[in-house]
Amino acid sequence: MRYTRKSASRGLSPAATVLIAAAFFVGLYAGGKSAAPAAQPAAGGGTQVQAQNVQYYFPRAGQKAQPRLVEVIDSARKDLDVAIYSFTDQGTAEAIERAKRRGVAVRIITDRQQSAGQYQKVLLDRLAADKIPVKVDSHSGIMHLKVTVADGKVATTGSFNYTKSAENANDEVFVVLRDEKVAQDFEAEFTRMWNDAQDYENYKS
8 A cells, every 4th residue: 555645744644544543552543633522432442533733754754753752842841751662862861851850750661672772771771860760561562652742732653763763764653643632542541551560660770
């Protein structure tokens, strides 16, 4: 199937909707420009909504995603939840540290195996030293999400890991969802994971 490339910061085409929906971690479907009156059940037990404001970026097409991610992190005033598989980008780490310094409650979940990698471990140790709580998965799978939620108002998702390769080399999509219903659903799933002591544990630096 071919997908028509769109410029960033536009409403979703049907083809782009299919691409983005595949990246969502709870079966959320983002389509159209207007908000639906309420969320509806979706196939497979997910949630179907009409997102109010969606922007998406393809870094290989010259649509820089990392600055948009930093903007979302910098917008947080109360809460910042980050669930990320691979995380080695220094600029993103610095944005998270700024959030911590201005009093934002930050939580990070990452993949157990990835957390042991040379560069990711150095970065996570630094964040942990800044008293930012970090957890890793302890279940049999991998923690493969690429999600950030700011203040329960804005969520990001897609295939985009927080790495230089994702920004400069890989075929990726980065999606910003400025819709409170969607952001709160993402935040609720993050909190469910965070509170699951059986499948997630504190990162040991």
